[in-house]
C-alpha cells in the first residue's frame with residue numbers, strides 16, 4: 063500500500079512545453095493507487111489534447127469554469143472539496159502570477175481559491191522567466207502561503223537555454239507528494255530500526271563481517287521519521303550519518319546490538335530489523351594480535367543470538383518486521399522465517415545481484431506477510447523505504463484495530 067492509496071489528487075496542467083511530462087505523472091499517481099482528476103487551462107490544451115489525460119486518469123478532463131454541463135456533472139466547488147491535494151504541473155510563470163494575485167478567472171485558479179486542500183506547484187519555464195524579479199516575488203508570496211514548491215531543476219531547456227526552469231521529473235514529483243501524505247501515517251508511533259553489519263572480533267585488529275552498507279536501514283529509519291514516527295536506530299559500523307531527529311546508537315557486535323535493542327524496546331510499537339547481523343562469532347577473541355604461522359589455521363565459530371527472534375518472542379512484542387537477505391529460493395526462505403520467528407512481515411531481499419541489494423543505491427524486494435505478498439520492483443533505497451513504511455504503517459494500523 064502506498065501513502066497515495068485512495069488519495070484524491072487534482073492535477074492542474076497549465077500551458078508550458080513540459081505539459082507532456084504530466085501524462086507520465088498521471089500514470090505514476092494512478093500506479094500508486096491515487097484517484098486523479100485533471101484540470102487544464104486553455105493554453106495547456108494547445109500543448110496536449112485532453113483526451114490523453116482522460117484516457118490515463120480514467121476521468122473526464124475539466125476544462126471550463128462557465129460550462130453548465132460540466133457544472134452539472136462535477137461542479138467547481140464539488141471538485142475543490144473532493145481534492146486531498148492540488149498539484150499544478152507544469153506551473154507556468156503566468157499561473158504563478160495569477161495564484162499570487164488570488165485571481166479566479168478560469169477553472170483552475172478558481173479551484174485553488176475555493177479549495178482547502180494543500181497546494182503544490184512544479185514550476186517550468188525558460189530560465190530568464192524564472193529568474194525574473196516578478197516571478198521570484200510571486201514565488202515568495204506563494205511560499206509564504208505554504209504552497210509547496212517542487213523544483214524547478216537546472217539543465218538544458220526546450221528553447222536551447224541552460225539554467226533553472228526545467229520541470230521536476232514525474233517520478234520525483236510523486237516521491238515528494240508521497241512525503242506530503244506520509245507525514246501523518248506514523249504520527250505518535252515509536253519505531254526502532256536496526257541497520258548495517260555487525261563486526262565479530264577475532265583479535266584486537268581483525269573481525270568477521272559482511273558487505274552490508276547500512277543504506278537500506280538508514281533509509282527505512284528516515285522514511286519512518288518522515289511519516290511522523292519517533293525513531294531510534296541501532297547501527298552497526300558504517301559510514302552513514304542519520305538525521306538529527308533520529309536517536310542513534312552505534313554498536314559493533316551482534317551481542318552489543320542485542321543489548322542496545324532490548325534496552326530501548328520499552329514502548330516501541332514497530333521493530334524493523336534491517337541489520338545484517340552476523341550469524342556466528344569466534345568462540346575465542348584473542349587478547350593479542352594472532353601471529354602468522356606456517357600452515358593453515360582455523361577459527362571455531364559459535365552461534366550469535368537471534369535478535370529479531372528474541373524480540374518477536376516477547377509477550378508484549380511490538381509489530382515485528384524482518385529483512386531476509388537471500389541468494390536463492392527467496393520467497394520460500396522468507397516465508398519460513400516469517401512462520402518460525404512469528405513475525406508480522408518479512409522483506410525478502412535478493413543480495414546476489416551486483417546492481418541492487420548490499421552496498422548498492424538500489425534494491426528490489428518482495429514483502430511477505432501471513433495472507434499475502436507484494437513485489438517492489440528495483441528502485442532507489444530511499445523511494446523503496448518510503449513505500450515499505452507506507453505498507454508497514456497500513457498493516458500495523460490494521461492489527462491495532
Ligand SMILES: Cc1cc2nc3c(=O)[nH]c(=O)nc-3n(C[C@H](O)[C@H](O)[C@H](O)COP(=O)(O)O)c2cc1C
Pocket residue numbers: 075076077078079080103104105106153154155156157186187188191
Ligand atoms: C511554444 C510555447 C511554449 C511555452 N512554454 C512555456 C513554459 O514552459 N513556461 C511558461 O511559463 N510559459 C510558457 N509559454 C507561455 C504560456 O503558454 C503563456 O504564458 C500562457 O498564457 C500560459 O497560460 P496558463 O498559465 O493559463 O496555462 C509558452 C508559450 C509557447 C508559445
